[in-house]
Amino acid sequence: MSTGDTKGTKRLLIRTWGCQMNVYDSERMAEVLAPLGFSATESPEDADMVILNTCHIREKAAEKLYSELGRLRVVKDARAESGHATVLAVAGCVAQAEGAEIARRAPHVDLVLGPQTIHRLPEMVARASRAGGLVLDTDFPEESKFDHLPAHRPAQGVTAFLTVQEGCDKFCAFCVVPYTRGAEASRPAAAVLAEARGLVAQGTREITLLGQNVNAYHGEGAGTLAALLYQLAEIPGIARLRYMTSHPRDMDDALIAAHGDLPQLMPMLHLPVQSGADGVLAAMNRGHTADDFRRIVDRLRAARPDLAFSSDFIVGHPGESDADHAATLALVREIGFASAYTFKYSPRPGTPAARAPYQVPEAVKDARLRELQALMVEQQLAFNNSRIGAQFEVLITGPGRHPGQIAGRSPWLQAVHAEGPETLTGQVVRVEAIAASANSLHCVLKEPQQHPSEQHAA
Ligand code: 5AD
Ligand code: SF4
DSSP: TTOOOTTEEEEEEEESSSSSHHHHHHHHHHHHHHHGTEEEEGGGOSSSEEEEOOSSSSSHHHHHHHHHHHHHHHHHHHHTTTTTOOEEEEEEHHHHHHHHHHHHHHHTTEEOGGGGGGGGHHHHHHHHHHHSOOEEEEEOSSSSSHHHHHHOOOOOSSSEEOOOOEEOOOOTTOOHHHHHTOSSSEEEEHHHHHHHHHHHHTTTOOOEETTGGGGGOOOOTTTTTTHHHHHHHSSSTTTTEEEEOEEEEEEOOHHHHHHHHTTTTTTTEEEBBBOOHHHHHHHHOOSSOOHHHHHHHHHHHHHHHOOEEEEEEEOOOTTTOOHHHHHHHHHHHOOOOOOEEEOOOOOOTTTTGGOOOOOOOHHHHHHHHHHHHHHHHHHEEEEHHHTTTEEEEEEEEEEEESTEEEEOOOOOOOOOEEEOOGGTTTTTEEEOOOOOOOEEEEEOOOOOOOOOOOOOOO
């Protein structure tokens, strides 16, 4: 790269795949590179540095990465011919899992870094530009990246993510996360609260706490996710709190109670169940049965009656029979989800399920996926329709798609459109839903609007 550039003249492109934790990591990578003079661009041709932040959780992640790297090689060569260097970095879980293999198959890559070493990026960029050759850092370092990332983050907007926990010790049979993100680790409450206060001071009203296993949170100074939520709810100006992704096994009494106690905690919970069949859940090493899940849902609904659920499902896990699949459909009908992510099982190298003898044929997986997805579309639409005529609070996030329209988020994470002034951005306003589609609600504002200082949560 051209090290002689003056501050602010270098362009950075980050492409992000996968979960919200990757979105958060990408934001933080942009932040640590800003002091080196990098600002964002969308165009690879203009980019002095490109970071591909990858996801390894399902399907062909590596193939997608190598084809993207093939396209970027052409761009890098063309830029080199016109005298511009390009630093090409691969980050995230594919980088963690494949490490040196990436360098072997794509020698034009300059940096390979895992999710736990993003704070070392400035140093890696300097090393790459000084010495050339590959810089590889896929350690699970002793020090936490969070202790080395800037405490103060730039403004994030009305809604923001905040990572409080990383890694997973659950070892579900199908999942690579425990291998790519490492063991469970929680940030101290003081660090989380400081980051939250900083976000709120810059206009954030809704914070979603992130973690691969967020309800296993056990950070110093709080001890449990419930305790952390109570502490966060004390911060003036936080209108809304959410958290994801949770494991049913860690849904403890205090957390269930928090859903009843804390008006800031929004009534939409992402709680993956993966399957409705006990045999499959056991093969998955989930540590809970379908009835355990039903009981948790019942207790949560008793604590917070308007609580809606979303979930993750895998069809075609090794050993899944037609009867098992029927049990999943039955569970879905019984619970009634507001939304869901449905996946076809994809064998991940190195995981126990990939070695299981009874792999489900692809055509069967396809048919089961279609069936489950059709049911989910129906449930999502039914849930959205059930809001029509209801009044509730919406957090306005900015202008809408059409002139005179504003956009926002319902308590249940639905996209909301309404006629109204953009000056309401950042405020929680009362609305009535008048129409629904599969993906959004159309609403009208209701009078009187509260003064922002009197606002609590929806
Ligand atoms: N195949 C299919 N889906 C998977 N998930 C995780 N690993 C796999 C896999 N090997 C899904 C799970 C998880 C979500 C983030 O991705 O449903 O909850
Ligand atoms: Fe993967 Fe299971 Fe951990 Fe979730 S709980 S990250 S599915 S191992």
